[in-house]
Amino acid sequence: MQPVVREFLANTWAFLLAVAVHVIMAALVVLGTMDWKPFKPPVLTGLTIEAVMVDTGAIKQRREQAKKDAEQAVQRKAEKDRREKELKTRNERLEREKKAEEAAEIKRQKDLAAKKRDEDMRLQKLRAKQAQDKKDREKKRQDELKRLREQREKAAQDTRREEERLKQIDARRQAEADAQRQAIAEADMQRQMAAEARAGEIATLAQRYALEIQAQVTNNWLRPPTARPGLRCTLKIVQIPGGEVISATIAGSCNGDEATRRSLVAAVERAGSLPYRGFEEVFQREIDFIFRFDGD
Numbered sequence: 001m002q003p004v005v006r007e008f009l010a011n012t013w014a015f016l017l018a019v020a021v022h023v024i025m026a027a028l029v030v031l032g033t034m035d036w037k038p039f040k041p042p043v044l045t046g047l048t049i050e051a052v053m054v055d056t057g058a059i060k061q062r063r064e065q066a067k068k069d070a071e072q073a074v075q076r077k078a079e080k081d082r083r084e085k086e087l088k089t090r091n092e093r094l095e096r097e098k099k100a101e102e103a104a105e106i107k108r109q110k111d112l113a114a115k116k117r118d119e120d121m122r123l124q125k126l127r128a129k130q131a132q133d134k135k136d137r138e139k140k141r142q143d144e145l146k147r148l149r150e151q152r153e154k155a156a157q158d159t160r161r162e163e164e165r166l167k168q169i170d171a172r173r174q175a176e177a178d179a180q181r182q183a184i185a186e187a188d189m190q191r192q193m194a195a196e197a198r199a200g201e202i203a204t205l206a207q208r209y210a211l212e213i214q215a216q217v218t219n220n221w222l223r224p225p226t227a228r229p230g231l232r233c234t235l236k237i238v239q240i241p242g243g244e245v246i247s248a249t250i251a252g253s254c255n256g257d258e259a260t261r262r263s264l265v266a267a268v269e270r271a272g273s274l275p276y277r278g279f280e281e282v283f284q285r286e287i288d289f290i291f292r293f294d295g296d
Contacts, residue, residue, distance in 0.1 A: 007089065014078040014085075018071075025070035183253050184232065191290075206282045212275040213289055221267035224259045229295035231256050233264055237287050243276030245269065251288060264291055 234252025239245050248268035250261050268289075276283065 007085075011082070014081055017081075018074045018078050022067075022071055022074065025067055180253065180255070184255060188232075205279065209275065209279040209282050210289070212279070213287075214292065216271050216274060217264070217267045217289070217291060218293075220270040222263055223293075224263050226257050227260045227263070227293060228256075229293060231260065231291070231293035233261065233291045235264060235268060235289045235291060237268060237274070237289050239274055239285060239287075241276070241283065243273040243283075245271065245273055252290075 233250060233254035233256055236249050236251030237245060238247045245268055248265050250265065254261055256264070
């Protein structure tokens with residue numbers, strides 16, 4: 001029930017109670033005067049009697065005062081009841097307000113607790129996410145470091161293999177160069193030994209035949225700029241009786257470059273035929289001819 005309605009009913013009840021009290025007091029006054037009789041003067045019987053006069057105005061005044069006192073009593077009671085009602089209403093309102101405040105405080109505390117739980121949960125999730133992100137970053141960094149180490153190791157291995165390969169190539173080239181120098185040295189030594197052994201036979205037919213071939217090839221040789229003194233090249237020449245050249249190739253050792261080698265083959269082919277007449281006894285279809293050039 002709304003407070004305004006309750007207050008209206010309380011005021012109405014107080015008013016009706018005051019009216020009822022007034023009605024009761026009026027009824028009592030009326031009943032008190034119903035047995036009143038008119039004053040009769042006493043019969044004198046020879047005695048002296050003091051006469052007493054009753055003032056009806058005073059009685060009326062007392063009645064009105066009693067009525068007024070009753071009304072005031074009713075009013076005081078009504079006022080008291082009203083005040084008690086107001087006090088009760090105020091106390092009830094204060095109680096309701098207190099309960100409402102307590103309920104609001106409880107709700108506020110619950111809301112704060114729920115908010116704190118939500119905030120704690122959010123912070124917990126945030127810390128968990130930050131920890132996971134840090135872990136992921138560290139893993140990514142370690143993976144990148146591992147990849148870089150593997151790349152460096154692979155590059156180092158490739159470098160070592162390439163260096164080893166280059167060393168092997170250099171060693172092989174050095175060995176080939178040493179072998180070539182050894183062969184040339186051995187050939188020179190053999191030629192020197194042969195020359196010394198045949199020092200007294202320089203004018204033999206074979207020697208003269210070789211010298212003729214050397215002279216004919218030299219005459220047809222267009223020496224390239226890269227040819228240097230000390231040139232020694234072995235050519236295999238195929239010919240037919242009469243000295244006509246069929247083919248010429250570099251068949252043995254040659255310390256000349258490619259241009260020099262081609263120029264020597266071209267010189268033999270340009271000559272067309274080798275000396276034959278007078279050298280029939282030493283003629284061979286295939287000969288290994290060592291071309292020599294020691295400078296002009």
